[in-house]
Amino acid sequence: MYEENVRDLVGRPGEMRERERTVTTPEAFGESLAVVPAGEQMQLDVRLESVHEGILVSAHVETTMHAQCGRCLEDFTSAFEVEFQELFAYTPTEAEEYGVHGDHVNLEPPLRDAVVLALPFQPVCRPDCPGLDPETGELRDAEAAAESVAVDPRWAALAGLLAEDEKDLNRVTDFDSK
Ligand SMILES: [Zn+2]
Structure with missing residues (x-):
């Protein structure tokens, strides 16, 4: 108490x-x-x-x-x-x-x-954690994770832009965590 x-x-x-x-x-x-x-x-x-x-x-x-x-x-x-x-x-x-x-x-x-x-219901170790490969159970690398998201080629250009944004965000996050 x-x-x-x-x-x-x-x-x-x-x-x-x-x-x-x-x-x-x-x-x-x-x-x-x-x-x-x-x-x-x-x-x-x-x-x-x-x-x-x-x-x-x-x-x-x-x-x-x-x-x-x-x-x-x-x-x-x-x-x-x-x-x-x-x-x-x-x-x-x-x-x-x-x-x-x-x-x-x-x-x-x-x-x-x-x-x-x-407390978070779905905690993540870092915002861009790529997670596990559903087939191998191994940790996916970031590129493989990004590819599996960009399925439709019509969205590829947009996905590219989003990826750039995410990089910027990550840079800010890294800076903050120091
Ligand atoms: Zn994780």
Whole structure:
């Protein structure tokens, strides 16, 4: 359970605290091809604001997802970020609403929900991963993958243009990832 103490915020609307936290996942978040596994560290920038109804929590989360590429089936890891905001009410009125318990709020459920919702269903190791050859099961090279796309000669010229665009995009992507 990951809790924040809000004793000095309770009943004092307008008060605000910002905290940096490093949290270790108690168990895997997510259960598809991409997960944040148990024991992975998460860096959180947490903002706790006292409002009339309770404590408003905003958080930015940075961690590492562990995934299997949906195209080439290779395992890979990748930086992963998500944000969430949640009101912890003094008197929750609906079942799904979070509450302030004594002088604590439990951030684990909204943190887990935010991470699980944001993890990709179809992770890819890189945007231009060519995937596996359906006949050999081997990793296709980029050219073979491009050829199999350009079937209709009427589209060949357009495909050429698209390929140029993709190269430009890749160049930008490479630059960003450095
Ligand atoms: Zn891949």
